[in-house]
């Protein structure tokens with residue numbers, strides 16, 4: 001579904017992503033783990049078309065989509081739930097979801113059905129649908145960010161640090177949601193600092209260090225890799 005061939009992304013002189021090769025197959029949950037500043041968010045933004053690729057290629061369904069702008073990638077089935085959530089705090093929950101469906105156009109009569117489906121998945125958003133998004137708790141805002149991305153009806157969901165700043169019980173809920181999404185057939189590329197939980201859920205994983213892929217394997221292979229354990233899982 002997604003293939004990166006030697007992708008590099010830079011901010012001026014800073015090379016944030018260097019020659020990354022990565023693949024995501026249909027139905028997989030793939031995770032990218034790495035320290036702060038390793039280039040994980042930059043990589044997801046590159047896949048979503050929000051950062052320009054300096055060299056290399058991004059293939060979606062086997063076709064070169066490297067230069068395709070973000071809104072057209074949404075139409076190809078790629079949606080990003082960004083780090084820091086990026087919701088509109090002064091809009092209601094409902095309006096945030098409608099904005100998520102913007103790319104589908106005003107003539108799409110199934111937008112309300114999609115919203116109902118998301119309300120079923122996240123009952124708390126339904127209860128709070130007329131509340132300003134900025135007044136939601138951190139966990140609810142994260143759910144809204146995921147639901148908003150799902151409003152585009154993606155085939156590939158890019159999730160950037162969904163657990164960031166949340167309490168353990170809420171993190172467990174977010175990971176449960178990711179499992180349910182996978183069961184429904186959605187393909188997921190997950191960036192996480194909660195490496196333990198991310199590797200436990202992932203079919204495959206990549207470790208990113210200063211912009212480069214330094215290890216890859218199945219989730220359980222990396223969970224049992226002593227170097228990965230020492231660097232990212234806080235034990236040896």
Ligand code: ATP
Nearest residue numbers: 011014016034035036037038039040041042043083
């Ligand atoms: P974090 O978990 O802290 O978000 P990350 O792995 O997602 O880290 P990135 O945010 O992708 O890392 O950052 C990779 C590198 O690019 C870092 O050195 C960062 O300082 C730099 N960087 C990120 N965004 C910009 C920007 N807009 N302008 C300049 N440099 C940037």
